[in-house]
Amino acid sequence: MSAYDFDVVVIGSGAAGLSAALAASEDGASVLVAEAESIIGGSSRLSGGLMMGAGTRYQRELGIEDSSEALFHDYMTLNQWKVESAVVERLTQRAGAAVEWLGDHGVEFYDQMVYGGDETVPRVHCPIGRGQAVVDILYARCREAGVEFALGQRIDRLIVQDAAVHGVAVGDDEITAGSVVVASGGFGANDEKRRELFPSVYDTGWSYYIGADGARGDALDFTRDVDAQITGFDRGLRLLHTDFDRMYEAYIPGWLVLVNREGRRFCNETAPYGIMDGLLAEQGDVAFAIFDHRRLVEATELGVARYKQSIPGSTKRQSPHWNLDIIEMMLKEGKVQVADTVIELAVKLGVPPAPLQSTVERVNELCAMHEDADYLKDPKFLEPIEEGPFYGVEVRPATCCFTACGLRIDRDARVLDASGRPIPGLFAAGEVTGGVIGPRYVGSGNSYGNCVTMGRVAGQSAASVAATGQEG
Numbered sequence: 001m002s003a004y005d006f007d008v009v010v011i012g013s014g015a016a017g018l019s020a021a022l023a024a025s026e027d028g029a030s031v032l033v034a035e036a037e038s039i040i041g042g043s044s045r046l047s048g049g050l051m052m053g054a055g056t057r058y059q060r061e062l063g064i065e066d067s068s069e070a071l072f073h074d075y076m077t078l079n080q081w082k083v084e085s086a087v088v089e090r091l092t093q094r095a096g097a098a099v100e101w102l103g104d105h106g107v108e109f110y111d112q113m114v115y116g117g118d119e120t121v122p123r124v125h126c127p128i129g130r131g132q133a134v135v136d137i138l139y140a141r142c143r144e145a146g147v148e149f150a151l152g153q154r155i156d157r158l159i160v161q162d163a164a165v166h167g168v169a170v171g172d173d174e175i176t177a178g179s180v181v182v183a184s185g186g187f188g189a190n191d192e193k194r195r196e197l198f199p200s201v202y203d204t205g206w207s208y209y210i211g212a213d214g215a216r217g218d219a220l221d222f223t224r225d226v227d228a229q230i231t232g233f234d235r236g237l238r239l240l241h242t243d244f245d246r247m248y249e250a251y252i253p254g255w256l257v258l259v260n261r262e263g264r265r266f267c268n269e270t271a272p273y274g275i276m277d278g279l280l281a282e283q284g285d286v287a288f289a290i291f292d293h294r295r296l297v298e299a300t301e302l303g304v305a306r307y308k309q310s311i312p313g314s315t316k317r318q319s320p321h322w323n324l325d326i327i328e329m330m331l332k333e334g335k336v337q338v339a340d341t342v343i344e345l346a347v348k349l350g351v352p353p354a355p356l357q358s359t360v361e362r363v364n365e366l367c368a369m370h371e372d373a374d375y376l377k378d379p380k381f382l383e384p385i386e387e388g389p390f391y392g393v394e395v396r397p398a399t400c401c402f403t404a405c406g407l408r409i410d411r412d413a414r415v416l417d418a419s420g421r422p423i424p425g426l427f428a429a430g431e432v433t434g435g436v437i438g439p440r441y442v443g444s445g446n447s448y449g450n451c452v453t454m455g456r457v458a459g460q461s462a463a464s465v466a467a468t469g470q471e472g
């Protein structure tokens, strides 16, 4: 009979927490999940649930040859090795198995794989029913396995004895456990923490968060008592934002042309969003989308066909921002500039007129050539800017999709202290951790893949402490 209330307590019921709970339970542990909100699922239930994983049976069924080694290579190269390498190795080795584990538990995936970023073969798995379906299925399996859930319990303290973590507390209510898994998500919903730990999104001035209210970064506070190490400063994913309203749009439509403050084009406008985030940083986090009236009318009529990427199951038929009705409305609010000539438009936008004029001429030349000889955008998205009125809209990478600064872990998901030593009894996974998501978001599915894969690892590690009383 255990001396504890539970073998394992998991803090948070998102993809990371549910995966940890189910994995610990599969390894024979008694498990309690403590959730601050009155609803299961955190940001994971709002998410697309797209998951990156390599060498899966789903890929093989589609004839896609891939491997965890290739994923590791892509991940590390894109991030210039500025990540916790051994953790990323574990993540990439096990991500494919984690996708299949979800499948074994009843998650269904579309039989169409998508590219998440810049990989050479598609390896993003799209669950039918998005993130909510993954959460629902994991929750159901946890309940069947006897995992207990306590909703409305916002953990504010760890119980620590002899420098080891032995439970959690909300005020005076204590629950003891052989080990604790922190899976409490990021801090995107906390303005103060976003300012302090993710300044490159906060300092855009238009910053807002698209995830769940529970992402307040509590763990960064309640793990101070055990001197947990924080890593991954200023990391997360920023999406382009138009400041029209707070409805996020993961990709900008491919027909738009982006120019920088000098009036020059600087990228393939259909670059994956993880790459686009970095491209905007190079431009001082400001760009302008330029187009003419005819393109706007055509794109409004064509709708979704103007996006580079279409996610299976997506019902979106029209851009929420880049359509005639919204642009005309935002024109009245002064958030769109319009002019009869490109030179006048440049003056209104505050960019040098001559470079903008020559950029527009170059775009029209590329359209005539049917080839983007400068930035390699797929020719099907090349559209001329030739007939006034001409429009310009400022964009900034201000949409905070998720945060990636958090607890430093090792490859077994053990939380490390300021000296780099594992804190006995404490594990973590998902958005609450740092050093796993790098300076470049590898692409769609990087975060959810991390949550499920490392959630599983954390649950297994925590259960093994319960079974043996020993770590590692």
Ligand SMILES: Cc1cc2nc3c(=O)[nH]c(=O)nc-3n(C[C@H](O)[C@H](O)[C@H](O)COP(=O)(O)OP(=O)(O)OC[C@H]3O[C@@H](n4cnc5c(N)ncnc54)[C@H](O)[C@@H]3O)c2cc1C
Pocket (backbone or CB within 6 Å): 011, 012, 013, 014, 015, 016, 017, 034, 035, 036, 037, 040, 041, 042, 043, 044, 045, 046, 047, 048, 049, 050, 051, 131, 153, 154, 155, 156, 183, 184, 185, 186, 210, 211, 212, 213, 214, 215, 216, 217, 218, 219, 401, 402, 429, 430, 431, 432, 444, 445, 446, 447, 448, 449, 451
């Ligand atoms: C709209 C949207 C779409 C996205 N789409 C994708 C995608 O398709 N693919 C992808 O890879 N990534 C995507 N992301 C990012 C990804 O979904 C998240 O990073 C991931 O789901 C986070 O999971 P998590 O389990 O770490 O945290 P969460 O799912 O946020 O769960 C954490 C839970 O912990 C709870 N909690 C917090 N503090 C406490 C406390 N003190 N005590 C108890 N409980 C606490 C929270 O209430 C929450 O329920 C998306 C994000 C958003 C917002």
